[in-house]
Amino acid sequence: DIQMTQSPSSLSASVGDRVTITCRSSQSxxxxxxxxxxxxxxxxxxxxxxxxxxxxxxxxxxxGSGSGTDFVLTISSLQAEDYATYYCxxxxxxxxxxxxxxxxxx
Amino acid sequence: xxxxxxxxxxxxxxxxxxxxxCAASGFKFNTYAMHWVRQAPGKGLEWVALISYDGSxxxxxxxxxxxxxxxxxxxxxxxxLQIDRLxxxxxxxxxxxxxxxxxxxxxLDSWGQGTLVTVSS
Numbered sequence: 001d002i003q004m005t006q007s008p009s010s011l012s013a014s015v016g017d018r019v020t021i022t023c024r025s026s027q028s029x030x031x032x033x034x035x036x037x038x039x040x041x042x043x044x045x046x047x048x049x050x051x052x053x054x055x056x057x058x059x060x061x062x063x064g065s066g067s068g069t070d071f072v073l074t075i076s077s078l079q080a081e082d083y084a085t086y087y088c089x090x091x092x093x094x095x096x097x098x099x100x101x102x103x104x105x106x
Numbered sequence: 107x108x109x110x111x112x113x114x115x116x117x118x119x120x121x122x123x124x125x126x127x128c129a130a131s132g133f134k135f136n137t138y139a140m141h142w143v144r145q146a147p148g149k150g151l152e153w154v155a156l157i158s159y160d161g162s163x164x165x166x167x168x169x170x171x172x173x174x175x176x177x178x179x180x181x182x183x184x185x186x187l188q189i190d191r192l193x194x195x196x197x198x199x200x201x202x203x204x205x206x207x208x209x210x211x212x213x214l215d216s217w218g219q220g221t222l223v224t225v226s227s
Binding site: 001045085087100 | 141150165215218
């Protein structure tokens, strides 16, 4: 199975800050990498697919980059509704695997 | 709009069985593969199972192989997860999710609100 490791596990930031979250895979996954945001008490929702493609309806302050084994999710200007947990997920091969999550706090 | 509504969760004793359902609406259910993903209390997301659009192909995570069965009824636009021989470590919120594809990439673009399964004596 492909292991996904996110860093940091948690971070604190303020509204308006630029935030980056890193995801590393245990083997090359090209750009078969998706990012999700999960607000407290809610289901996850898709932010980015194929490493850098913005899902329809997702604000442009979210962006993704990377290929191979190293990926980055960037929030250019943090908003209040972005305080949540973020997960990366590889879709190169079954079984689908998620990172352990990055909790973003005020 | 796309809507997925899970049901069937509850408190169940270890060793018993449970069947979860996910009712779909707002899209052509019979053209999409579907997944179950679970989340133990305070933990991260764990993929559980996948079924192809026509039910012909199924995949399971290793921890649930042999105990969980994913199925679907396209005529009723409903996804199922049969869970047998429940264990305390199966305690989690279970989400159903739709798989969308763009060329060779796939991702889970719509999720239900989840149904909580608690395994306890």
